[in-house]
Amino acid sequence: MDSLLIGRATLKQVVFAGACAMLGLLTLAVAAPRAQQTLPAIMPFMPMCALTVFTTSGIAAFLLSARFTATQQPMLGALGGAYAFTAITVALQLLMFPGVFTRTGLFGAGPYSAAWMWVFWHAGFPLLVILAALLRDRFPSRPIDLPHGDLWRWALIGVPVALAVALGVLAIHANLAEPFHMAPETDVLSGRRTVLVICSLNVVAIVVVLFKGRLRTVLDLWVAIAVLTSFVDASLNLLSMVPFTVGWYVARIFSMLAPGVLVCVLVWEVTVLYRQLSEAHASLLQSSTRDALTLVYNRSYFNDQFPREFDRSTRNGQPLSLIMVDVDNFKHYNDAFGHLRGDACLSAIASALAGTARRPGDFVARYGGEEFALVLPDTGADEASDIAEQARLAVMHLGLPAPVPAGQITISAGCATSQRNMPATPSGLVQAADAALYDAKRAGRNRVGSVTPAR
Structure with missing residues (x-):
């Protein structure tokens, strides 16, 4: 059974993905003017959001890695690495965040360590997606036998994980300056150039995914949606990084959707493959017990x-x-x-x-x-x-x-x-x-x- 992820997208799937994209952009358009509007503070929201992103990213990384092992498609391995990178960086950000586990954060984190982990997370994900899209045309679309398969697995999945850990060490010990200003400002862009760069990286990632895949496969559709949700997340953070504002809340909801949408597709694929496997097993069982000519038992x-x-x-x-x-x-x-x-x-x-x-x-x-x-x-x-x-x-x-x-x-x-x-x-x-x-x-x-x- 071929992977459904790298199969042709049907018209219904394209329409549904397009509707999801339009809904995401509409949400951005509605939330943007109200981004700095203060809402009631829900203190557990941030750690629960980070925990959700960690969990869904870890699941996506595992399922994509399993599909890479089965199909030997480098793009799937690279996407698994992107989500593994996300899982590690968001986990480190949560551990370093002041006031969650300790007053100043774990591992001797500095005042800006958690903020830099946010930057590494949101900048690294689109960069790794771009890498995955560029790997698409270097190999055939059908499953292949990669030479040195274990080496590829370490390169595509292990290296992003190691990079995430290395960036965590950098955020703790390099005494980095504040990456952006947390308070509202008259000139938003001048105070948050780092977030503007992240938004630009997401736009580039969307363009590369569209150019390389042209939305031909199910995977192309939902990787584009995942990067789009990451772009909406970064855009709302550009408009307001002050906690418990409209932009802050909605941005974190979209940060959960970035890995969540692909997890849903991967779980759907597993469900469909399981149904096909059950049908194939039933067919094989019937063919092994039935007489081919008369169709009664043999x-x-x-x-x-x-x-x-x-x-x-x-x-x-x-x-x-x-x-x-x-x-x-x-x-x-x-x-x-x-x-x-x-x-x-x-x-x-x-x-x-x-x-x-x-x-x-x-x-x-x-x-x-x-x-x-x-x-x-x-x-x-x-x-x-x-x-x-x-x-x-x-x-x-x-x-x-x-x-x-x-x-x-x-x-x-x-x-x-x-x-x-x-x-x-x-x-x-x-x-x-x-x-x-x-x-x-x-x-x-x-x-x-x-x-x-x-x-």
């Missing part, structure tokens, strides 16, 4: 299931009946009409026999050649004889012409029943039914013979 299924039914009937003290059926003079039919007509004849007879096995526990199997077996749990000898007679009549009602004295295809059947007071073995029951079948054939064919196996 001899292998009979050999496996019949002893189980026999043991169950013996334990429960219930009768088990077996009807062996053979098509009369089938060799003459094949010689006269050919094997293709013979195959069609067997399929029609199998369908007629299946129509007589109506209860859930009953089943019909092709025993071999033109011979069939009907297994009837909890069925006594008289009822089994009635069902065998119904099967004989059902085949006659098909009206299949044949070059024999009867003028049409008929069957002979032999019934055997295992009773509580007359135990037998599975093979003994088969032998008894076979004996009854050949008694019916010797008596002139197109009839039912019955026997109950002795101890």
Whole structure:
């Protein structure tokens, strides 16, 4: 099964992604004029937001890395690295943030360490997405076998993780100056040039993703949406970085959406692949137990299931009946009409026999050649004889012409029943039914013979 992420996007998927993009831009347009409007302070909002981003980014990194391992698509590995980078940087930012775990932040963080981790997070993500998009055309779109696969995995996923850790060390020990002013200003852009650069990086990332992928695949669509949400996040932070304002709240909601949208797509892909796998398993199971020509159960299924039914009937003290059926003079039919007509004849007879096995526990199997077996749990000898007679009549009602004295295809059947007071073995029951079948054939064919196996 091919990866759905790198499959062609349908029109519905394009329309839905476009609607999500328009909704994001509309939210930016509505929130921008009110960005510095103060709202009630919800103190746990920031740590809960960071924890959500860490969790969803970690899930996205894991799922993308798994898809990269399965498909060997470098772009998937690079995107996994981008989200792994995001998970590490946002976790470090949360740990360094003053007042969350300690008054000044963990690891000996300085006053601006958490702010710089925000910068590294929001600048690194679009840069790594650009790298992933540039890797797209260096390899075929189909899955390939990359040389030195483990090295690629370390390069595409391990290096961003190591980079995030290194930037965390830099933010703590380099004594960096304040990256932007936190207070509202008359000239917003002059005080937040760093955020303006981040917005520009996101715009470049969107352009590169659109140019390289042209929104042809599902992955192209949702990577573009993820970068767009990152752009809206950065834009609202450009307008207001003061905590508990409209811009601050909405920006953090979009920071959660940046990894969240792709996680939803990845989970959807896993769900679809699981459904396809279940369907493939069911199809394989059916093909392994069904006769390819007649579509009733095959001899292998009979050999496996019949002893189980026999043991169950013996334990429960219930009768088990077996009807062996053979098509009369089938060799003459094949010689006269050919094997293709013979195959069609067997399929029609199998369908007629299946129509007589109506209860859930009953089943019909092709025993071999033109011979069939009907297994009837909890069925006594008289009822089994009635069902065998119904099967004989059902085949006659098909009206299949044949070059024999009867003028049409008929069957002979032999019934055997295992009773509580007359135990037998599975093979003994088969032998008894076979004996009854050949008694019916010797008596002139197109009839039912019955026997109950002795101890």
